[in-house]
Amino acid sequence: MVTRLSLRAHGGAIATRAVNWLSRLSGRGEGTVAGGRVGLAICPTLLQQLARGREIVLVSGTNGKTTTTAMVAAGWGGEVATNATGANMPAGHVAALVNSRSLRAVLEVDEAWLGQVVEAVQPAVVILLNLSRDQLDRANEVRQLAQRWRAVFSLRGQRDVTVIANANDPLVVFATANAAVQWCDVPTPWLSDATSCPNCTKPLARDSSSYGCSCGFTKPTTATTILRDELTVGGREVKLDLSLPGLFNRANAAMALSALDVLHVDLGNAAQRISTLERIAGRFETRRWKEHRIRLFLAKNPAGFTAALSTIGNTGSDVWVAINARGADGRDPSWLYDVPFELLKGHRVWCWGDRRLDLAARLDYGGVDVRVVDDERDVPVSSGVVTLLANYTAFSDFLAKSQSC
Amino acid sequence: MLKIAVLYPDLLGTYGDAGNGLVVAQRAERRGIDVSLTMVEMTDQIPEADLYLLGGGEDGPQRLACELLAGQEFAPRVADGAYVVAVCAGLQLLGQSFSIEGDAVVPGLGIVDVTTRRGSSRSVGDLLVSVGDHLLVGFENHGGVTMLGEGVEPLGALRLGRGNDGSVDGYCVDRIWATYAHGPVMALNPWFADTVLAAVLARPLEPLVTMADRLYAERCQTLLRG
Incomplete structure (x- = not known):
């Protein structure tokens, strides 16, 4: 080890690895949080000790x-x-x-x-x-x-x-x-x-x-x-x-x-x-899902959306936007009205996610050509790469169900 | 020309509240009505308008917005016949006083006889209010408890959420509507936007179909299910 851990911290570290290994093995998670929780429960100063040196x-x-x-x-x-x-x-x-x-x-x-x-x-x-x-x-x-x-x-x-x-x-x-x-x-x-x-x-x-x-x-x-x-x-x-x-x-x-x-x-x-970095945990990556090729952008809030929207050209291509309001997203999508979605005028925008109707109403009031995805089979396959802007859990869903190109 | 002014979206716009301006303006425009929509920032003079919209904001900005409004031709214009829709911080600062930044009591504009003190915990979550025959859906996130003075009617009775005091939400006096349903409450509730619009125009409105109708139906269904 890089640092000398106390006996208790040593136990915590072993438990962290073991639980994370089990969590990955059982396919229940990426194996990063559960183990750390157990380790910290065994040794509350585990992080201090691991960081030392x-x-x-x-x-x-x-x-x-x-x-x-x-x-x-x-x-x-x-x-x-x-x-x-x-x-x-x-x-x-x-x-x-x-x-x-x-x-x-x-x-x-x-x-x-x-x-x-x-x-x-x-x-x-x-x-x-x-x-x-x-x-x-x-x-x-x-x-x-x-x-x-x-x-x-x-x-x-x-x-x-x-x-x-x-x-x-x-x-x-x-x-x-x-x-x-x-x-x-x-x-x-x-x-x-x-x-x-x-x-x-x-x-x-x-x-x-x-x-x-x-x-x-x-x-x-x-x-x-x-x-x-x-x-x-x-x-x-x-x-x-x-x-x-x-x-x-x-x-x-x-x-x-x-x-x-x-x-x-x-x-x-x-x-x-x-x-040389081309993608970061799926962000900015072009992936394949069914017949679609989609480039994934994570945008979780008005500042993030404002930045992401600035990268979309005005070529009139289809754009997908996916919005959820689960715990990790924040349960209130009011912030959609702080996003300058008017920048998407000229594009055809498909609204995905649990809160696609909140999004669709926002885009409609903003004068954007908007479609609600009630059935994903209705979404046409674009000849090029479609840009997908999604907030946290919506992004994770798309990342999980798509493959690298 | 219908003149709508969103007051200080740079101070009172934490939750997309300026969206209410967009929504009312759009619902008027789509019915062929001439509209001007002005975003009044904190360094601007408040223009004359038929409808003023006030949003929600953080403690410091709320106090500043209240000071700025007190120094401008706002209360006299409301007394002269302008309409107001106020949410959250806006609801509080139209009243006699409100408590922010700890327990400091700040005098409000005194336009409506309500007072707000700090509650023991924040009220955060979905809000569902019975307003006459309608349901008002929204989301609240505030730390205030608002008491209505004598003769001040609440906007409606709570079905879900904490609102003013755990039993009612907002108020409705003369030409002023106020609610704790922050953000785009007019977007979520097309009927509410049209109620306000019809009152300001002093005439009934023809029906208007928008994407928001589906949203409203879905939110009502979801929140009624609990």
């Missing part, structure tokens, strides 16, 4: 966690312990660390768990991508999350963690007021949750490149910037030619590279390795 990067934020985590792992090169399946609470972190002896780990962390996980694993670097409305039935208010993050970094302010944070998201800036931060100036199209100052609630004044408030709250000076095709990380220009689509993925890559720069990884090599 490792260099750890944490990734949190509303959107882009899984992709950015995969980018850090790929960019780092070699074996990196990671929770690639997206199990982003402590049980998933335990499972990831139990399964690898690597001294390097990158873990994505659910926004609400960030404090506990920072405390437990004492990371070298924390990447904070963005904060916006998501699953409000569970999280209630975005600003409360920002407050909680701020408390985390106030406690740790003077210690060794370096925070890589998005300077264009005022809520992230507010959350890291007391941290040692390397700021990133990356495209952040969704700002509707931070129109008023997170510090004093007065209106934030904005121009195309900055924002500020009379209370003194303002955009910080950045070390990493994306300006058109040019990427500068920590003051150095980096060539980045991603296989993954969208400006939002360039933003994710810029933040991953900033973290790797702090860890003294060669930026050119890291950028090259990140550029």
Whole structure:
């Protein structure tokens, strides 16, 4: 083992592996959460002990966690312990660390768990991508999350963690007021949750490149910037030619590279390795389902949908959108009215999922040509690849029933 | 020209509440009525309108929205005959006072005689309200308990959810409707959108078939099943 575990932690680690092995064997899960839960029940300090002696990067934020985590792992090169399946609470972190002896780990962390996980694993670097409305039935208010993050970094302010944070998201800036931060100036199209100052609630004044408030709250000076095709990380220009689509993925890559720069990884090599990534846990992947070829996009909330919609051209192709409102999605799909679905005008849109009627009504009021999929046999086979935008459980359903091309 | 103004969607729009503006405007337009729909942001002057829409928001933005409304020609225009549909935070800030950010009591606009205090737990979940012969479906997510003053009628009786106080939801006075059913309540309930529209236009409306009819039927069926 990379660290000396207590007897109890050793038992916890063995139990974690055993339960996860059984869970995979029985086909009941991906084997990442159940075992971690058992391990933590046997040894509550298991995560602390497994993390000791490792260099750890944490990734949190509303959107882009899984992709950015995969980018850090790929960019780092070699074996990196990671929770690639997206199990982003402590049980998933335990499972990831139990399964690898690597001294390097990158873990994505659910926004609400960030404090506990920072405390437990004492990371070298924390990447904070963005904060916006998501699953409000569970999280209630975005600003409360920002407050909680701020408390985390106030406690740790003077210690060794370096925070890589998005300077264009005022809520992230507010959350890291007391941290040692390397700021990133990356495209952040969704700002509707931070129109008023997170510090004093007065209106934030904005121009195309900055924002500020009379209370003194303002955009910080950045070390990493994306300006058109040019990427500068920590003051150095980096060539980045991603296989993954969208400006939002360039933003994710810029933040991953900033973290790797702090860890003294060669930026050119890291950028090259990140550029070869083509799919991340099914995201952005073209897959086959029945006679259809579909390219899968995960979009879980208004910010994610706004980003994903920007990658759809206006070629008039068919687009599929799938919406559920199960526990992991948030049980309230009101947010559909915050998504600029009007961008889909000119396309024929097929509505899938448990809440396809909520979606269809939204699209209909938005003037989009809309069809409800009541029987999947009615959906014509397109000659090209159909784009599918789906929220969390709807995405998982499509991923499970489709195959790689 | 029917003038609809969505007030401060940048502050009171946490749950897609601005969608109500889109829905009412569309339901009017599809009946051949001339409509103007304005999104009034926090740095804008409030324009004159036939129908004002207020949404839900987080604590800080709710307080700011209330301050901004108090400093503008809003209450006088409502007194002069404008109609209002308010949800969630909007429902609270039209009242005498509300409690947010801990237990601080903030004076409301005092347009309606209701007061809101912080409840012991948040009310989060599906909402089903009997409004006359109709069912109103929606989703609530708020921490308030709202008490109606004398003579203030609730919007309806609860079938599911917590609403104002566990027994009724919202209120309905003169030209104002308010509910805790946040977000696109007008999208989920075509009859409610048309009730408001008919009142503002002061004439009955011809029927309109939209995708939302299927949605409403499905939501009613699902929520009645429990």
